[in-house]
Amino acid sequence: MAYREESYIGNGKIWERTRGSTDPFREVGNCSALTLGVTTEEASLPNYRGGGGEANKRERITAVALTVTAHDFNAENIAAGLRGDVSANVASSVASEVQPGADSGLVRTNFLIDTSQPVTVTGPSGTPSYIQGTDFNISAAGIEVIDGGSIASGADIEISYESLGTDIVDALMNSGVEKEIVFDGLNEAQSGSPVVVDIWRAKPGAAEELGLISDEYGALTLPYAVLLDTAKEAAGESGYFRVHKKVLA
Numbered sequence: 001m002a003y004r005e006e007s008y009i010g011n012g013k014i015w016e017r018t019r020g021s022t023d024p025f026r027e028v029g030n031c032s033a034l035t036l037g038v039t040t041e042e043a044s045l046p047n048y049r050g051g052g053g054e055a056n057k058r059e060r061i062t063a064v065a066l067t068v069t070a071h072d073f074n075a076e077n078i079a080a081g082l083r084g085d086v087s088a089n090v091a092s093s094v095a096s097e098v099q100p101g102a103d104s105g106l107v108r109t110n111f112l113i114d115t116s117q118p119v120t121v122t123g124p125s126g127t128p129s130y131i132q133g134t135d136f137n138i139s140a141a142g143i144e145v146i147d148g149g150s151i152a153s154g155a156d157i158e159i160s161y162e163s164l165g166t167d168i169v170d171a172l173m174n175s176g177v178e179k180e181i182v183f184d185g186l187n188e189a190q191s192g193s194p195v196v197v198d199i200w201r202a203k204p205g206a207a208e209e210l211g212l213i214s215d216e217y218g219a220l221t222l223p224y225a226v227l228l229d230t231a232k233e234a235a236g237e238s239g240y241f242r243v244h245k246k247v248l249a
Helices: 076-084 230-236
Strands: 010-018 032-046 054-070 085-089 093-099 105-108 119-120 134-138 142-145 156-162 164-171 179-187 193-204 219-225 242-245
Touching: 010 193, 076 105, 076 164, 076 219, 093 105, 142 230
Parallel strands: none
Antiparallel strands: 010 179, 032 054, 054 219, 085 164, 093 156, 105 142, 119 156, 134 142, 179 193, 193 219, 193 242
16 A cells, blocks of 8 residues: 555544533533543563563553643533532622621622622611722622721621622532543644544543633643443443544545
8 A cells, every 4th residue: 555644733623521421512612732641551571591671571551541721711621620510600689788897808799790780888777878989899709898998897788789690610529520522623734634533431630720810821731531431342442532534545
């Protein structure tokens, strides 16, 4: 068979769903890297008969790892990296939420404040009324009490505001739900020739870090352990993953 140049520059979409689910796959989003790695353990029998070298050698696969570098900080990706659970808060009107007052600093509200809408801060039962810009400022996280204003430390205040709809990720809540992953890729070095990879069992690990302040676009590194699927193995297929690529002319 004649030689065919098959260099590779890859990109594409990464899809995932909970293993065993019949739900549609969810796109992970914009990802700059997808890497599969194989770890091996070696046992070597040296040649003791003179001349050095090895008389025999055994190499055993001990682990298969998958790493995804994601740039979309959606709730599902953050939860995957932090072994978290995702819930949602629907936008609503919050009336007279009671919080302890302070003579300075942040009073954290129960929900995120929609800062484009009016916010009212008063004492108990609506009096006295505090003035934005004099007694307090607002942020999404809550009420920023102005030092020297009229809000006294320890006295309850009532806050009325419009809350934002939010996705909530509670970190470190589970041991990692197994995923089924599909890479729907293209080889740009071969005119966009398709390359598709199926990964049967991918168990999320914990991301080493979640960078929240930076001058650069954020990246979330998501590690997975690729585990053996015994049903695939029994069917004569790879129990770990399978690569499909178009036959090039």
